[in-house]
Amino acid sequence: MKIHHWLLMLFLAIGAVVVFAHEKTGWIAPAEAKKMKNPIKATKVSIQKGKEIYEMKCALCHGNTGDGKGPASAGLDPKPTNFKESHGEKMTDGEHFWKITQGRGAMPSYEKNLTAEERWHVINYINRFSKHE
Numbered sequence: 001m002k003i004h005h006w007l008l009m010l011f012l013a014i015g016a017v018v019v020f021a022h023e024k025t026g027w028i029a030p031a032e033a034k035k036m037k038n039p040i041k042a043t044k045v046s047i048q049k050g051k052e053i054y055e056m057k058c059a060l061c062h063g064n065t066g067d068g069k070g071p072a073s074a075g076l077d078p079k080p081t082n083f084k085e086s087h088g089e090k091m092t093d094g095e096h097f098w099k100i101t102q103g104r105g106a107m108p109s110y111e112k113n114l115t116a117e118e119r120w121h122v123i124n125y126i127n128r129f130s131k132h133e
């Protein structure tokens with residue numbers, strides 16, 4: 001293939017990513033994913049592990065307090081999800097797990113960067129943001 005063909009393909013690929021990132025329709029997990037149960041109890045130990053992972057890998061975008069306003073969130077559209085505002089009540093742990101595994105647009109896929117266990121710990125931690133005690 002000639003060099004300009006490669007360039008054309010590159011531009012098409014970038015275009016697709018841009019369109020994808022701007023897609024604002026709801027991000028919906030499949031029904032089976034929603035039903036998936038969290039195998040790890042939200043014990044103090046699990047929440048603490050989740051907190052460490054969150055602060056290292058997620059807070060940059062989702063914010064230390066879970067408000068979606070981390071330092072890297074400014075240029076993003078759609079914005080990183082705000083985990084406060086009863087977020088945990090609206091979405092099941094299974095949905096969280098599926099989305100963290102898949103990723104979408106600016107939201108990275110953590111299928112390879114976190115073990116399944118680590119993903120469940122981080123979900124136990126995220127759930128704390130929307131609980132008011």
Ligand code: HEC
Nearest residue numbers: 027057058061078079080081096099100104105106107122
């Ligand atoms: C580079 C920025 C960035 C990082 C880092 C990041 N996220 Fe996200 N996250 C996003 C964005 C942007 C969205 C919204 C994506 C969309 O709707 O298309 C999102 C969406 C989500 C959602 C879906 C929420 C919903 O209601 O649909 C979950 C769950 C989530 N992130 C968890 C995490 C976790 C856990 C981590 C760390 C392990 C993390 N994110 C790291 C940017 C990020």
